[in-house]
Amino acid sequence: MSGTDLADAAIEWFDANARDLPWRAPGTSAWAVLVSEIMLQQTPVARVLPAYHAWLTRWPKPADLAVDTPAEAIRMWGRLGYPRRAMRLHECAVAIVARHGGEVPADLDALLALPGVGAYTARAVAAFAYGQRQPVVDTNVRRFVARASRGKADAGPTTTPADLADAEALLPVEPARAARASAAFMELGAVVCTARAPRCTDCPVVAICGWRAEGRPTPTGPTRRPQQYAGTDRQVRGLLLAVLREARGPVPGGQLDLVWADAVQRDRALRSLLDDGLVSPAGEGLFALAGEAPLPGGHR
DNA sequence: GATGCGTGGTC
DNA sequence: TGACCAAGCAT
Numbered sequence: 497m498s499g500t501d502l503a504d505a506a507i508e509w510f511d512a513n514a515r516d517l518p519w520r521a522p523g524t525s526a527w528a529v530l531v532s533e534i535m536l537q538q539t540p541v542a543r544v545l546p547a548y549h550a551w552l553t554r555w556p557k558p559a560d561l562a563v564d565t566p567a568e569a570i571r572m573w574g575r576l577g578y579p580r581r582a583m584r585l586h587e588c589a590v591a592i593v594a595r596h597g598g599e600v601p602a603d604l605d606a607l608l609a610l611p612g613v614g615a616y617t618a619r620a621v622a623a624f625a626y627g628q629r630q631p632v633v634d635t636n637v638r639r640f641v642a643r644a645s646r647g648k649a650d651a652g653p654t655t656t657p658a659d660l661a662d663a664e665a666l667l668p669v670e671p672a673r674a675a676r677a678s679a680a681f682m683e684l685g686a687v688v689c690t691a692r693a694p695r696c697t698d699c700p701v702v703a704i705c706g707w708r709a710e711g712r713p714t715p716t717g718p719t720r721r722p723q724q725y726a727g728t729d730r731q732v733r734g735l736l737l738a739v740l741r742e743a744r745g746p747v748p749g750g751q752l753d754l755v756w757a758d759a760v761q762r763d764r765a766l767r768s769l770l771d772d773g774l775v776s777p778a779g780e781g782l783f784a785l786a787g788e789a790p791l792p793g794g795h796r
Numbered sequence: 797g798a799t800g801c802g803t804g805g806t807c
Numbered sequence: 808t809g810a811c812c813a814a815g816c817a818t
Contacts, residue, residue, distance in 0.1 A: 536814040543804075543813090577802030577813095584816085614816050634814045654797075655815085682814065691812075692807095722811055725802075734802055772801090 502644055502701055503668050503677040509700035510680035515687070517541065518548065519624075520679070526600035526625035527558055527592075533617045534585050539576050541686075547576055559598045561589035567785035570774060571741050579737055580772055583786065584612025602626040615655060623675040631663035632678035636685025641666065643689060647706030649715040650691075732756045732765035737774065740785050746778035 514520070519532035531551055535544045551572055555561035561569065566586045573582035588610045592600055600621065601607055607618035619630040633641075638651035641662050651659065663681070667674040688699050696702050696712075707713070725731055735755040740747055756762040766783070769775040778784040 533814070538801090538813060538815060539803080540805075540813045575803060577804085578815090580801070581816090612816065616815060620814075632814090636814065686814075723800085723802095728800090730801060730803095737802090768801095 500666070500668055501704055502666055503673075503680070505700045505704070506680035506684055507673070507676050510676065510683055514679070514683055515541075518545070524625070525557075526602070526621060527556075528552055529625040530588065530600055530613075530617070530621050531585065533620045534581050534588075534612060535576060537581060537617070538578060543576060547572075547574055555589070557598065558589040558592040558600065561586060562593045565785075565787035565789060566773075567788035570737070570785050574741075575738075579774060581612060583772075583774055587611040588613065600625065602628070604628075604630065615660070620678075623678050627672045627675050629667060629669075629671040629674040630678075631660045631667065632675075632682070633659050633663045634682060634685075636683075636689075637663055637678065637681045638685075639691060640681050640685040640689045643694075643707035644701050644705045647710045649707070649713045729761065729765045729768065732761055733769055736762075736766055736769060737785075740775060740783065743784075745788060745790060746782035746784040749781045749783060752783060 518524070519529055528548075532544065532548055535548055535551075554572065555564070564586075566583050569582045569586040570579055573579050576582075591610055592598060595601075596606065601610075602622065602625075604618055604622050607613055607621055608615070610618075613621075616632065616634050619632045620634075622628040623630045623632050633655055635651070638655060638659050641659070642648040642651040645662065645666060663678075666681075667677050684699070684701075688695050694712075696705070696708060699705065702708055732755070736752055739752060739755060752766065753759070753762065756765070766775070770777070773786050775783055776786050776788070778788070778790070
């Protein structure tokens with residue numbers, strides 16, 4: 497079996513079964529692709545959709561966001577989670593204006609140099625926005641390739657250079673078709689070759705699937721311990737940021753004190769938000785989202 | 797390489 | 808019902 501057999505079958509299936517997602521529409525700008533990819537990092541599609549539309553309506557181009565405040569970006573992020581991504585996206589907009597004339601760069605290294613853009617996101621933009629032949633490897637592709645191509649039960653916990661090489665080996669030569677293959681692999685991993693209950697009866701590559709041939713072995717190695725949330729600093733950060741997000745301007749520290757009883761943990765969480773640059777001191781014991789413009793006439 | 801980083805949905 | 812999950816990145 498050759499790698500392109502997998503790609504050909506995946507693309508044929510994708511052409512007939514792909515979800516109609518807005519960032520896949522022909523003519524979608526590279527900026528819109530970048531926004532979608534950042535939002536989709538660890539956040540489900542269903543929750544991204546409304547935020548994606550709202551974000552691009554307000555900031556259709558990087559330059560539109562670059563002249564607005566980080567605070568507005570954090571506020572517009574809403575409850576997508578991991579709000580550092582909002583700040584990084586704002587930093588991206590500033591960098592794109594400063595370094596690339598307001599156009600999202602097509603060069604992989606230039607993309608990788610943008611804040612919050614890593615191996616996955618950079619290649620996703622290069623492939624999906626610019627039609628380049630790049631291995632686009634996220635958790636779905638890793639799982640699909642590990643199973644279908646290598647017959648393994650699952651992919652490893654983190655993306656390795658070997659994962660990129662494995663994925664690239666499956667890509668058709670022609671760049672636009674390679675990009676489509678990557679989208680097809682992602683889609684298959686997301687909706688058919690899922691982590692928990694793979695729907696092999698609906699899979700277009702079942703006949704040539706290594707995992708199927710091996711009898712669908714179950715994962716054996718150690719799994720990553722599921723992340724705790726309740727009672728963690730993360731939860732406290734979320735509560736603090738929610739107050740600042742919903743306020744119009746700077747908030748007295750005393751108001752933040754109400755969200756969590758443990759002062760030690762609360763202070764640690766607030767300090768980490770300050771360290772991350774998500775929150776700024778606003779004088780007189782006030783705190784605000786980063787770059788928040790002071791209210792006209794002061795805070796009283 | 798292991799951790800920290802949000803939030804809400806699912807079974 | 809609470810463990811587990813959902814298109815990663817930075818450190």
